Amino acid sequence: MKDNVNIGLIGFGTIGSGVVETFNQNFDLINDKVKKDVKLKRVVDLDITTDRGVKVDPEVLSTDVNDILEDPEIDIVIELMGGYQPALKFILKALNNGKHVVTANKALLAKHWEEIIAAARENNVRICFEASVGGGIPLLQPLNESLAANNVKEIYGIINGTANYILTKMTEEGREFEDVLKEAQEKGYAEADPTFDIEGHDTAQKLIILTILGFGIYVKQERFHVEGITKVTPDDILFAKEELGCCIKLLAISKLVDGELEVRVHPTIVPEDHLLSSVNGVFNGAYLVGDIVGPVMMYGQGAGMMPTASAVVGDCIDIIQNMTKPVAYGPEKSKVKTVKAMEDVRSKYYLRLTTIDQPGVLHTISGILSDYSISLESVNQKQTAKGEPVPIFMVTHGALEKHMTAAVERINKLDFVRGETVFIRLL
Amino acid sequence: MKDNVNIGLIGFGTIGSGVVETFNQNFDLINDKVKKDVKLKRVVDLDITTDRGVKVDPEVLSTDVNDILEDPEIDIVIELMGGYQPALKFILKALNNGKHVVTANKALLAKHWEEIIAAARENNVRICFEASVGGGIPLLQPLNESLAANNVKEIYGIINGTANYILTKMTEEGREFEDVLKEAQEKGYAEADPTFDIEGHDTAQKLIILTILGFGIYVKQERFHVEGITKVTPDDILFAKEELGCCIKLLAISKLVDGELEVRVHPTIVPEDHLLSSVNGVFNGAYLVGDIVGPVMMYGQGAGMMPTASAVVGDCIDIIQNMTKPVAYGPEKSKVKTVKAMEDVRSKYYLRLTTIDQPGVLHTISGILSDYSISLESVNQKQTAKGEPVPIFMVTHGALEKHMTAAVERINKLDFVRGETVFIRLL
Numbered sequence: 012m013k014d015n016v017n018i019g020l021i022g023f024g025t026i027g028s029g030v031v032e033t034f035n036q037n038f039d040l041i042n043d044k045v046k047k048d049v050k051l052k053r054v055v056d057l058d059i060t061t062d063r064g065v066k067v068d069p070e071v072l073s074t075d076v077n078d079i080l081e082d083p084e085i086d087i088v089i090e091l092m093g094g095y096q097p098a099l100k101f102i103l104k105a106l107n108n109g110k111h112v113v114t115a116n117k118a119l120l121a122k123h124w125e126e127i128i129a130a131a132r133e134n135n136v137r138i139c140f141e142a143s144v145g146g147g148i149p150l151l152q153p154l155n156e157s158l159a160a161n162n163v164k165e166i167y168g169i170i171n172g173t174a175n176y177i178l179t180k181m182t183e184e185g186r187e188f189e190d191v192l193k194e195a196q197e198k199g200y201a202e203a204d205p206t207f208d209i210e211g212h213d214t215a216q217k218l219i220i221l222t223i224l225g226f227g228i229y230v231k232q233e234r235f236h237v238e239g240i241t242k243v244t245p246d247d248i249l250f251a252k253e254e255l256g257c258c259i260k261l262l263a264i265s266k267l268v269d270g271e272l273e274v275r276v277h278p279t280i281v282p283e284d285h286l287l288s289s290v291n292g293v294f295n296g297a298y299l300v301g302d303i304v305g306p307v308m309m310y311g312q313g314a315g316m317m318p319t320a321s322a323v324v325g326d327c328i329d330i331i332q333n334m335t336k337p338v339a340y341g342p343e344k345s346k347v348k349t350v351k352a353m354e355d356v357r358s359k360y361y362l363r364l365t366t367i368d369q370p371g372v373l374h375t376i377s378g379i380l381s382d383y384s385i386s387l388e389s390v391n392q393k394q395t396a397k398g399e400p401v402p403i404f405m406v407t408h409g410a411l412e413k414h415m416t417a418a419v420e421r422i423n424k425l426d427f428v429r430g431e432t433v434f435i436r437l438l
Numbered sequence: 439m440k441d442n443v444n445i446g447l448i449g450f451g452t453i454g455s456g457v458v459e460t461f462n463q464n465f466d467l468i469n470d471k472v473k474k475d476v477k478l479k480r481v482v483d484l485d486i487t488t489d490r491g492v493k494v495d496p497e498v499l500s501t502d503v504n505d506i507l508e509d510p511e512i513d514i515v516i517e518l519m520g521g522y523q524p525a526l527k528f529i530l531k532a533l534n535n536g537k538h539v540v541t542a543n544k545a546l547l548a549k550h551w552e553e554i555i556a557a558a559r560e561n562n563v564r565i566c567f568e569a570s571v572g573g574g575i576p577l578l579q580p581l582n583e584s585l586a587a588n589n590v591k592e593i594y595g596i597i598n599g600t601a602n603y604i605l606t607k608m609t610e611e612g613r614e615f616e617d618v619l620k621e622a623q624e625k626g627y628a629e630a631d632p633t634f635d636i637e638g639h640d641t642a643q644k645l646i647i648l649t650i651l652g653f654g655i656y657v658k659q660e661r662f663h664v665e666g667i668t669k670v671t672p673d674d675i676l677f678a679k680e681e682l683g684c685c686i687k688l689l690a691i692s693k694l695v696d697g698e699l700e701v702r703v704h705p706t707i708v709p710e711d712h713l714l715s716s717v718n719g720v721f722n723g724a725y726l727v728g729d730i731v732g733p734v735m736m737y738g739q740g741a742g743m744m745p746t747a748s749a750v751v752g753d754c755i756d757i758i759q760n761m762t763k764p765v766a767y768g769p770e771k772s773k774v775k776t777v778k779a780m781e782d783v784r785s786k787y788y789l790r791l792t793t794i795d796q797p798g799v800l801h802t803i804s805g806i807l808s809d810y811s812i813s814l815e816s817v818n819q820k821q822t823a824k825g826e827p828v829p830i831f832m833v834t835h836g837a838l839e840k841h842m843t844a845a846v847e848r849i850n851k852l853d854f855v856r857g858e859t860v861f862i863r864l865l
Binding site (some may be wrong): 017029033036037039040041043044045046128141147148149152153156157158160161162205250284286289290291301302303304305306307308309310311316317318320321322324327328332333336339342343344 | 456464465466467468470471472473570573574575576579580583584585586587588589707709713716717718729730731732733734735736737738739740744747748749751752754755756759760763766768770771786
């Protein structure tokens, strides 16, 4: 291989600035490591005048993406513009022009996986995307390489910093969801429109990528259950803590049992002695179980300018060291026979419902649950002022999702039940 | 590269059997991944008759190590016999015969690093040793590759399962060290002679390897402070928990501040909200801080037949995918200017001392501490039956190690002080 490597960066936003800053700060380290002359040759953005607070040679800047895509001297293209288009077009063009690609674009990978990977394979170039899941955490490379001797059995990820920050604050301070969300927005930990993070879509996109690398199967988001954290209340968190010794986390779950793969995103009640329960604030953690290694966890900052830049530049270094590496993205032959429908997933459940305090309430509710073969492990009724609706907390033994949803639908229709019954699955 | 890869395994003990079992179980997975025909061609051990409980073709077995070392068809040699000799001789011969090497032999690497690496470099072959630190945890490869864009600033490792198991049991059950050690020995978590684990030597050897990969400097064990867990009592653990909200862990620490590297192994008081405090039982965890990525942690089983085999086979796969990878072991140009002497390390300290209950005791002790510029953050005196010696617990502000050791030496000589004063550093 030639002794100099040229890199082109598309997208000079927050992460892009972090990448420029990383090359500025650790230029010698990177060059010594790969024993090449590595150069960030071109940075392209529509806006090349705003000061990003990082040093950049004005001659490197351009508004024309073809200064990267059509430059035969550029070996690696970093795509950090985000979104579907024109990012997809640019990535495909880069791959088709024989350039390796590094991207943090989880949305794009989750939606256009097959097309992108096909282009990389056809052109015998690599696409790396460590930054797309878990920000700076070494996660995809270890999963794909260090753990390569393993059939992955289970993946549990806390991979959205916004949702985890909100749940952590609610837990530590006993505050309501809306209240903490507002604070998170003020602090810049949540977007003005937080839907994507709090409804689990971001987590789902990342889970798609983890599932490909872990289980060798591409499961589109339409095919699995995705549920956010907006219905979780301080009461739920308090009950989980005091009665169950647990906390509530938004988990991305991918789990293979007898050839059947469960893929799902939802708030989950996690025991406090499980390491995932210690992943707090904006931090991310991914807990994997391999058939040889057993459980492992990787932890770190799942977002942010510099952590994400660390992963992007790490990918560049990996590519420079191995431009001819066989391109494997997860196991080549998947052990997955079917993707299990959510209704067939079996869990233990926590239920919170609100009723008028009158005789026979518990009898009726437990009767409905019993109709669906759902048996109760515990029931707690909260004291309230006379005449006010009463919250009831229940924990069930293992039950099928379809039974639980059918039972809850009937329970919600009872005339003494107020509001919507919430259920949260136990890990 | 040729399409078939032959592997020779030296050492058919516990880990060796795990490696054979991994190849048996996941043969297809491994071959599909690397797109080669990978074969465990030869397994050498002095004892090839004892049944290890794993399936192995008798024709593969041999008692002659040259069936591996001198076989030109063998590409990768796995060394799992342990110890210094003849392991060193065999590894050097393998490297000199142009074979790549995979080993879990931390003792050997820690002692003969320069010689081994020089041989690998001269022969343009690779030596991989993921299994030598943290068993199956993806740790060395992420440190060396995924995090390659970072200058490592700090490494904190819980990397000895035996010591961690003992401290965890002492914490959870309030039991004495000796008592838990005995149980650990009965359960097979501690050796008949546990010195190596409980006195920190095993941790120290692993820290040497982490320090090379993290900071690009080889610091021999004689050059740093290594202290085990034998002096830790349930009283210390209880005080740490109740008064400080902390737990006690045996930490391997390597930390670079202004070009000065601190390298040390000792029991450490760790805040309960630090992720390392959740690394319990026989599990290991390594907490790293990079200048770009910030903090990350890797967690998993640090020992055992299958977890360690996972790392060994993962290394084989890595080598097969990249036989020509530039051989970098940590940063090529170290940022370390000097290795700090232990006496110059500054810590906050917890002290436990036992005195006769008489007037002026605290005054005298605090006077001695004050002579060495050590100021107290808190003092607790435990109630005891009249006439019995009184334990006193103290927490200091930051102080130099040399001042603390000098002060404790004087305190131990006071006629009202009983037994040895114990001090434990705070993280």
